Amino acid sequence: MNPKRYAVIVNPYGGNRRAIAIWEQVRPLFVEAGAEVVVYPTEHAGHGRELAESLDPSVTDAICVVGGDGSVHEVVNGLLAREDKAQFDLGIIPAGTGNTLHDHLGCHEPMSAAEIILRGKTHLIDVVRVTMPKECVYCVNIVGWGAVTDIARLAERLRLLGTVRYSAATLWQIARPIVRSVKLKLDDQSIEDEFQLVIACNTKKTGTGMLLAPRAEIHDGKVDLVVLRHASRWQMLQLFRSILDGSHLSLSFVENYQVSSFGIESRSCDALNLDGELMGNTPFSAEVLPQALKVFV
Numbered sequence: 001m002n003p004k005r006y007a008v009i010v011n012p013y014g015g016n017r018r019a020i021a022i023w024e025q026v027r028p029l030f031v032e033a034g035a036e037v038v039v040y041p042t043e044h045a046g047h048g049r050e051l052a053e054s055l056d057p058s059v060t061d062a063i064c065v066v067g068g069d070g071s072v073h074e075v076v077n078g079l080l081a082r083e084d085k086a087q088f089d090l091g092i093i094p095a096g097t098g099n100t101l102h103d104h105l106g107c108h109e110p111m112s113a114a115e116i117i118l119r120g121k122t123h124l125i126d127v128v129r130v131t132m133p134k135e136c137v138y139c140v141n142i143v144g145w146g147a148v149t150d151i152a153r154l155a156e157r158l159r160l161l162g163t164v165r166y167s168a169a170t171l172w173q174i175a176r177p178i179v180r181s182v183k184l185k186l187d188d189q190s191i192e193d194e195f196q197l198v199i200a201c202n203t204k205k206t207g208t209g210m211l212l213a214p215r216a217e218i219h220d221g222k223v224d225l226v227v228l229r230h231a232s233r234w235q236m237l238q239l240f241r242s243i244l245d246g247s248h249l250s251l252s253f254v255e256n257y258q259v260s261s262f263g264i265e266s267r268s269c270d271a272l273n274l275d276g277e278l279m280g281n282t283p284f285s286a287e288v289l290p291q292a293l294k295v296f297v
């Protein structure tokens, strides 16, 4: 039987404040389907996680997130942190500036995403658990270190530039690359060297449509790592141009691994990019939790 009782978590600030309007656009489909719906507009950052951690499984069958990558990340972390281990099917309706998991699962626009949810077909997807000394975070999209974090941090400071901020931050990073010496662990292998970028992908695309991991499958128990050691500015430029269509995997200086666990140890405390959010630090270890989350597809 299809779930009929949905808790709908809407981030009113998602997608430049369009999420409530998007929910109102798709709500009639839920009404027509006879679904029972309780709407929870989030009141503060972190609220989505609190809701997902505390919703009563005896009155809710599924959770729908109306928001972007940040909202999905919060809800996934709430679900996986539940003490009662209760499981809810997860539906995602794109309403953010970045909708990465939505795109990977074919939920490209709100109406078709709502139809997918109401159809009731589910699929199990992998989740990456990132363990740091003081916290544990679950990711469904990316775990990034190095240039990917430096670019995200700079882009945040350039918000006034709008979407151009990512290109501006990327060009700055190419002009002034930062190289760090770390120990990179890949399953049973350990590599000590200088690196510029390490990014583990659960989804094929990331950010604003970059095809970073064209071979990634979200239910294969593995993440696809893109690794760049000490590269020249020209090589960096080549990399950032070719990740738009996934052709970077054929560049000789770009390494690609498929692993079920990985981690980074560094002398400095380097920031991480977890599902597009700047949070967490090295050292960390990460492992793929195979098929840990049920989503509507």
Ligand SMILES: Nc1ncnc2c1ncn2[C@@H]1O[C@H](COP(=O)(O)OP(=O)(O)OP(=O)(O)O)[C@@H](O)[C@H]1O
Binding pocket: 011, 012, 013, 014, 015, 016, 042, 043, 044, 045, 046, 047, 066, 067, 068, 069, 070, 071, 072, 074, 095, 096, 097, 098
């Ligand atoms: N009521 C709220 N007030 C402030 N922040 C909120 C609220 N509800 C949710 N948030 C935060 O907004 C963040 C971004 O949300 P979301 O991903 O849905 O939208 P977005 O448009 O893609 O955002 P961004 O591009 O800023 O990441 C979430 O990580 C969440 O913590």
